[in-house]
Amino acid sequence: MxxxxxxxxxxxxxxxxxxxxxxxxxxxxxxxxxxxxxxxxxxxxxxxxxxxxxxxxxxxxxxxxxxxxxxxxxxxxxxxxxCQDRQRMADRALAAGLPFAPTRTAGLAELAERAVHEPVVVKSLHSRRGDLVAAVHDRAGARRLAERWPGEPVVVQPLARNDGWDHKLWAVDGRLFAERRRSELAAPAAVAREELPVAALPDGWAELVRAAGEAFGLQVYGVDVLDTADGPLIVDINAFPGIRGQQxxxxxxxxxxxxxxxxxxxxxxxxx
Incomplete structure (x- = not known):
């Protein structure tokens, strides 16, 4: 010992x-x-x-x-x-050359008063349990969010076309784990989560996880990836996630x- x-x-x-x-x-x-x-x-x-x-x-x-x-x-x-500040997270990820979703800081009241020309994802600026994550398709949707979350600082990302699954990739000191979870922004499916063997990850995805860890100085972390027509798109990086049920x-x-x-x-x- x-x-x-x-x-x-x-x-x-x-x-x-x-x-x-x-x-x-x-x-x-x-x-x-x-x-x-x-x-x-x-x-x-x-x-x-x-x-x-x-x-x-x-x-x-x-x-x-x-x-x-x-x-x-x-x-x-x-x-x-x-990793608690989603704008700083996006800026660092993009500066490191990672395929991260374009992200800008906004106010919900401002968003509610401007025309929404394309669907967007609105997230709380400060990542925490129970924070705001919602899709907004029009000005009325933005107004409803502003009423429910008054004063909440948020970031806005384009709603990327994808297969409706969040690919949860985790690393613990270099060892990778993965699963698929039905996106909370997508229509419900017959199953909410699926196993995803690391060996079955598309080419280059494991390298994305490695690059994210190096860019942020993390040893225990998660990377949320969408599979889009233009390739993998990172939408979040989490310090010390739960990693439940991973052998x-x-x-x-x-x-x-x-x-x-x-x-x-x-x-x-x-x-x-």
């Missing part, structure tokens, strides 16, 4: 399946695992590594204090914060935590 590591989970939900399974593996191997709720008083002591699952301002502040004390945080605070994901996360605790710098994503 490797030297015993102290791993801290920074999360409001330590029973999340991915975290709970990874923690069980770590404890079975003799490592120490504790959890820190982002709204609770800060735990004493410095762990060997912190897994930053929560992404609230309080969680980022706690993780930043650990980083200041020399504790490695996965994902780093700066990288996590970058091998808890093992990959546990191995990453112990390796970083032992002093190894995490690698960029690579196809499994």
């Amino acid at each position: 490797s030297a015993r590591a102290h791993v801290r989970l920074l999360t409001a939900d330590p029973d999340h399946p991915l975290l709970a399974a990874a923690a069980a593996l770590l404890r079975a191997d003799g490592h120490v695992v504790d959890s820190q709720h982002p709204d609770a008083p800060e735990r004493p002591g410095a762990p060997d590594v912190c897994l930053l699952k929560a992404r609230t301002p309080q969680a980022l502040a706690l993780a930043a204090r650990l980083e200041e004390r020399g504790v490695p945080v996965l994902n780093p605070v700066a990288a996590t914060a970058f 091998g994901a808890p093992e990959a996360l546990a191995a990453l935590a112990t390796a970083v605790a032992a002093g190894r710098l995490p690698s960029g994503a690579r196809a499994a």
Whole structure:
């Protein structure tokens, strides 16, 4: 067994399946695992590594204090914060040459007063649980959103023609996982999600995941991809997503935590 590591989970939900399974593996191997709720008083002591699952301002502040004390945080605070701002995310992705959806910041009231010449997707500027993601086809639709989400800062992206499925691609220290989920913007289908073997990904998609991780400095992350007539289109990049039901994901996360605790710098994503 490797030297015993102290791993801290920074999360409001330590029973999340991915975290709970990874923690069980770590404890079975003799490592120490504790959890820190982002709204609770800060735990004493410095762990060997912190897994930053929560992404609230309080969680980022706690993780930043650990980083200041020399504790490695996965994902780093700066990288996590970058992915919470969808405009900054899009700007960085496009600057890195990734096929990211064109994105602009707008106000819902402004959008409601202007003609909508083509369908668009409206998303909350700040990515968070329960945020706004909706398709807008006309000015009336924009007005309804403005009434339900008064004052919400948003970004606007063209509604790309696609097959109606979101391709969820995840990476944990280079190991890839994938599935298809029916888009919330598409008509319902007989099934809401489907397995997607990594080996069945179209050519170049695994490389897109690797490039996204390198561009944002992420080690545990997700990339949402649409399959369009013009090729793959990235519409979101998520720091430390849930990765539920993916065989091998808890093992990959546990191995990453112990390796970083032992002093190894995490690698960029690579196809499994």
